[in-house]
Amino acid sequence: MFDVANAIxxxxxxxxxxxxxxxWFRLYEAKNQIEAVFNQSPYSTHLRVSRDTGGELHKAxxxxxGDGSKNDRMVEEFEVRAGSGNLDRAVSGVSA
Structure with a gap:
């Protein structure tokens, strides 16, 4: 769980x-940690309340x-800071 918290x-x-x-590294590490905690950890069955929030973060x-074909594109401000379903909002929901 410590690795999951650090990645988030x-x-x-x-x-x-x-x-x-x-x-890429920060995004991929967090994605993998979220997948591991919800799919492979012994805690996965006890995380029902967090599953929706974790799913939102995973989706963001x-x-x-993306599919890895556009790694040279710039991450836009709206993807990490503003609007619904974005990274900043999803991180806040998980950290709260």
Whole structure:
């Protein structure tokens, strides 16, 4: 769980106006940690309340990462800071 918390906290360091490639490690690490805690950990059956929030965060990360074919594109400000379903809102929901 410590690794999951650290990976989610590191999402605060994802920077707009930098490429997906420059932000890739933090995004991918958080995505993998979320998948692991909900799908493979012994805690997964006890996380029903967090599943929706974790799913929103996972979707926000997956939307930014895409299919891996556009890693040179810039991460836009709206993807990490404003609007519904974005990374900042999803991180806040998980951290709360």
């Amino acid at each position: 906290d590191d999402l605060e360091k994802v920077e707009a106006n930098k490429s997906v490639k420059d932000n 990360i997956t939307d930014i990462l």
